[in-house]
Structure formats: structure tokens, C-alpha cells
Amino acid sequence: MIIKVLDTNVLLDRPIGDILNTMEPCNIVIPLAVINELDGFKHLDDSRGYCARQAIRFLDALRPNLHRGVVIESGHVITVELNHLNVDLPVFLPKDKVDTRIIGVAKGLGEQAREVSLVTQDMCVRILADALGICVENYVVEKVDPEILYQGWVAISINSDEIQQFYQHNMIEYESDKLLDNQYLVMKDETGGKNLGRYNKRARKIFPLCREMNIFGINPIKDNIEQHFAIDALLNPDIHLVTLMGPAGTGKTLLALAAGLHQVVNLQRYSNLVVSRALIPHGHDIGFLPGSKDEKISPWMGAIFDNLQYLIRNFTSSKYGASSTPAEKLKSFMQEGYIDLEALTYIRGRSIPQQWIIIDEAQNLTKENIKTIITRAGEGTKLIIIGDIQQIDNCRLSAQNNGFVTLIDRFKGNELYAHVSLCKTERSRLAALGVQLLA
Template sequence: MKKIYVLDTNVLLQDPLAIFSFEDNEIIIPAVVLEEIDSKKRYMDEIGRNARRVARLLDGLRELGQLHEGVLLETGGTFRVELNHSSVLTLQKQFLEVTSDNRILAVALNLQEEEKMAAAPRPVILVSKDALMRVKADSLGLKAEDFLSDRVVHEYSSIYPGYEKRIVASDIIQNYYAQRKLTLAENFPKVKFYPHQFLVLKDECNPSVSALGKVDGDGRVLEMLVNDDDPIWGIKARNVQQRMAAELLLREDIPLVTMTGKAGTGKTLLALAAGLYQIEDMQRYKKLLVARPIVPLGKDIGYLPGEKEEKLRPWMQPIYDNLDYLFNTKRPGDLEKILAGMGSIQVEALTYIRGRSIPGQFIIIDEAQNLTKHEVKTILTRVGDGSKIVLMGDPEQIDHPYLDESNNGLTYVVEMFKEQRLAGHVKLEKGERSILAQLAADLL
């Protein structure tokens, strides 16, 4: 049975091509949605770009016919801008204020009432990214759904972790240590492994005996880690996932590394240490570029005085805190002198990365969970020849209004690149900042 989908504004602002995601059903946009999109088109951020893209898309659809009468989409469904059914009388007992949200609800509710009178009534479904909008719809007896087509995974718990634990026979571990590699097809038939995936092998007879290895770029052979367990720029891996991360960060043949994990798991510190080691000691890269999106936690602090570096300092303070630790500075101002003397470290806001080409650099993008798919594509396409880029963040801590743990840019890259030999990923599990920080991450 065909359905009628009424789209909320936030669905189109999240994915301008959302109208093509509903197969052969009827897609309806209330007129008030056009008003809301029009109010966003002047924004100079991702929301504004998507609003302008929606406007161009709808303008192109006019060539197919009158939008208020409905046009046929390439997916087999129909699209219509609803000018009628906007009376809010059906809502006034429950929601008195005539807001844009209530006007969208009124259109969906009135369409549902009309369909009940038809010979073959079709279900009317409101699609919204706003949880409270879906709750209000449900209280009115209107079916509501989240827009899930933009998700690469339906649940964050199912995201690719980058490693796997396997219980194996004792002789498999013995052969692995003796030959320093393991043919996966012979020992794990019919099991698919991803390039640069880590395996933790546990002896079935003696769980205290284990082995750690990394799948090669072709996904066929389990190999010993190339980099030993020595400290990197004074930082030593404290757990097995940090050893995995260090391996990926130090491998020149893996230009894209993604790391996820809760606060305090060591993502930023490990990445900075690996970058400094390869720039200053190995001279593998020319410069270390560290950037993060400017998204405030809580109420914004407004405009800041001073030059660009002074304006960025509050946003980039977490990076400077880690650099203070790595350089073991004692007095205020010491870090600035060190960075000025080195000249190989650049701390930047992602706002300034568009249009650049960045060759021969070690690039760290912190808090990448606050990036959209479009923004993360923009960043990755800036990476020049001979560069390595590290994307990291905690998908469970998102400050972007239209993103969640399953549809953000970081999760998107992890899932889309897991089968590529140029990329490696690891999820850090154990917090190493302090016992209190780990307990807070688990309980709160």
C-alpha cells in the first residue's frame, strides 16, 4: 500500500535529496516548510548551503509540472507542495500557539482526516528529525518517524570497532608467533576481515595466552605489528586499543586514520605525539596541522577580541592543554615560545580549511563527530599528496542540532572506508585520563 509522507523542514536541511528516499510513495511539503527554508538560505554555514540546494532542487522540479498539483519523481513517487489543509482548528484544543511546527502538524493531521473518508485510505506519516515534533504527532494520533536514510548504521553500537577478539586453538597462536604471520583463509574459513583490522587471539585452553595482529591491506594475512611498544614522543600506550591506534598513526601506508572513543581514552594525545614524532624526529612530514570545528558546549561566549590566533585560543584550548603536557612546560608562555621556535605546528579552525590543498602534512581533525557528511567530504578532499589525516571524536558527545551518533561525519567515514586499504580505524574503550574521568564517562 502506498503511503503519504509529510516532511518537516529539518529533514530537508539535513539531506536536501530526502524527497528521493521514499520510493514510489507520495511526498508532501507543507507551504510553511518553504517559508522556513527561505529564512535559512542566507546562512553561511551547512544549514544555509542545504537550504539553497533545496531551493535549486525545487526550482528544477517546476519543469516537470505545477508543484502544488504534484510532479512525478524518478523514483516512481510523486512530490507535492501542499497549499491547503493548513487550518489549525484541529489543533487548537491541544496546542494553542500557531507556530511553524504546529502548522506542519495541522497539514499532516488534516490530510489524515481526509484520507479516512477515501475508498482506499492511505497512511499519513510525518517525518521529522525533531524528537518533540514526533512526540506531539503521536499524542494527536498521527504516525511519525525519524528520517533514517542518512544513517550509515541504525545503531551506534553496531559501528565497525576496528578490531575483533577470537578464541582459537593453542597451535594457531604458536604458528602465528613462529611464522610471524597467519593466513586468514586457512585458519578462519568463510570469515570476512577488513583491511588493517586488528585481531586479538585468545588461547581456548589458557585465556592468559594471547596474540595481537593486524590484517594486511588485502584482508588476507594477519601480520605482527610493525611498530614496537616503545614510547612515542614520551607517550607509551597503556592498553591494547592504544597500541592499535599507535600502529595506525605511525604507518606511512595508511593515510587515513579514524579513532572513536569516550573522553579520556587518549585519542588527541596519541595523535599529537605521533604527529610530532614523525615531523620532528623522522621528518616524514613538513608540518603538523591541528583543527577542530567551532561548536560551543553550552551557551556561546559571543564575539572575541583580538587577532585570529587570540580569537581561536578558547576554542583550541584542549589542543594546547595536550601540547603543554607533551612539551612538559612549567610556566605560562613557555608553550608559545616553543611553538614559535619550531614553526612546524599550526593550530587552525576548520572554518579556514575550505579551498586549501594540504600536501606533505600530518593533519589532525579533533571533535570530528560534529561534522556533517558534506563537511567531512570537504576536509578529506583537501588532503594533498604525501599527507596523512586523522579524524577522531566521540560520537556519543554531539553538539550539532541535526546530527546524532549514527549520522555524523565521523561515523560516516568509519563505515564508508572500512573496506579500503588506505584507511584504518580503532575504537578506544578504556579511559586513561584518571579513575574519576573513566567513572564519569561510564556513569553520566
């Protein structure tokens, strides 16, 4: 079998179990220098620290024969390599540098007339290895193409008789192997009319959207079909996970908050509304913030406060006088437990039942972050995850490899899940122009 020598950056890219799943059975060699580097990353709270800890635990479970090679269930042979310290390398490569020691292991194994490939994401290491005649490859996992990412809805053609049946019986039979569960439809007839529905793959039927579209005082924009789809997904009790993706000003956060307040305050179907987001700055970090937890996260929640105050500005109740400002009403809502703002830092280890949870700015989250969030959802909880892949502030993520697009790609077609991509910016003409010209 071919020998693959893994660089540290490969083991920090994703959990080692996922790495092995992307490779055919082979001899995996991890240089001792890589173990030393993993030790320096294991204390970090980010995805690199998580992956480092996963790799260390995985290797520790294979002792005591790692130096000889351990065959695991997947067919891979895992070896920690500590030899090849005296391989003949150019004098300008410092021997105490980790990259040199990794290259030395690959070169030493290759000199034993064995088929060896050095796997690294470091471009400089790839160049050096190639110059020394070492077979080298980049570690690239197939990523989601945002251009062909699942949109959550599609247009189909349908005849007028089917449309009549659709409105008469509140459903129509429709056989399709291409449509997915909870995929939204724009049904176009011969007259050019547009009729909206949602596909149920198990029943092989198309159902109309919910009739009541007013949620906490707001309605979808009349000609914005994506907003109609989003509200239907948010209000459907059989859909437990909703993702909303789109550029700034499309109404993602406002609709999710309005639907949440409607369900929590008006219908009392959920105990409270939890709003959370990744605390990743756009531009320079403002540094440490003093005060309580609520005071620390308050600057990060400015957009959430703006939307909440807009929604409750006209809320009337015997508890609130006519002279109460939106800010005063919002403060009362939070004091009464209707709304809870939470940092993602504190979500690990929790079990959250019977709550309406909104995760904002999800494009800045890794796959591991997303997995942690979803596995916190308890019985009766609805989870809404919102993001815009055009505004990624996490320097280690891109539009192709962030956890948000991975979630959409993996969950599409599941009966508990619905996704809607919103395209039309409704905030203002200037905001729409900014999205269009600065894409």
C-alpha cells in the same frame, strides 16, 4: 501511490537526496508554507542552512511544473502544494501559523479520498494531526547503535604452531569472512598468551604490528593493547584515514599529536601538522573574541597546547637552548611551520596535500561536516579523526546520529581506513573514576 506531506523539519534533517533514498517511490508533497520556512534557514552556516539550500536548489531544478507534479528518476513524484487554504480546521488553530497550514494541506488531500501521511519530527504537530484524524508518522532514519559500534579490534583463538609461524615469517595465512580489512587482533593461544596483529583481508593474512612504538619520546602503556593498535594505525603509510574513539584520558589526542610530530619533524614524511576542531562551547558561549584568527581560536585549543607542550618539553636541537621553556619551543615550532592550528570554518574549499591532519572533538560534527573534511584531503595526506561520543556539546546531535559514528560505520573494512576504540583511561585514577561513575 501514497502521498507523503513533508514538514520543514524533515527537509532540514539531511539533504533532500538522502531523504528520498530512505523512502519508497511515492507522491512527495511539499506545502508552500514549507518553502517559505526554508527561505528563512538558507542563510545559516550550520547543517540546517546547508540542507535548506540543498532542498531549494533541488526544487528549483524541477521547475516549471512543480505545481502539477514532477516525476524524478527515483520514481518519486515531487509537488509543491499551494491549495487547501480553506480546509475546515478547529478555530483554536491560528490559520497564519505554518504548522496549521501544513496540517491543512494534509487534511485537504485526505478529504479527496487519497491515502495521505504527514511526515514530521515535531511531536506537537503529530499529536494535533492525530487528533484531527490525519495519518501521521515520525521521520526517523536508522541510526548507528553505539553499543554495537565497530571497535576496530577483536580477540581470536589460535594454536601455538601458528604463533610460532607468525613470529618466524612475520605473518600467517588466515581465512575469515568475519574479519575486516585493517581490523586489529588479540590472538590467544593455549597457554593464555596474547599476541597482537593486524588483518589484511585482500592477502588473507595476519601481520604483526610495527616494531618501533616510540613516537616523539612517548611509548604506549605496557598493558594497553588499544594504544599499541592506535600507534600501528597512525604509523602505517598504507592507512590514510584513522579514527580514534574513547573516553577522556585514554590518550587519543596525545598519541595522534606525537605520531604527527614524529612523522613531520623527525621523518619529514609530511610537510606540516594541521590541528583543527569544531568551535562548539561546553556550557555558555564566551561570545565574540577580538584579535587575529590565531588569537580567536587560541582559547579553543587549550587541550592541544597542553599536549604539544608536554611532547616537546624534552625536544633537543641546536636551535633550542637548554633553558628554552616548552611554551617557547612550541612557539618556534609554529613559527617554523611545523604546526598549524586551524578552525573548521576555514577548511571548506581547500585542497590539503602531503599534510598530517588531526580533527579533534569529532563527536560534535554532522555527517556533512565529516564529508567536507574528508574531501579536502589531497594526495599524500593522512587524516586522523578523534572523538568521544560521551561528550557531545552540539545540541542537535546525539551518540547515535553524529557524523563521527556514521563515519566509523560506513568506512569499516575499507583498505585505506583503520579504527581503534580505546577504553582504558590512563590520565589519572581520578579521571578513570569519573569516566566510570559519571557515564
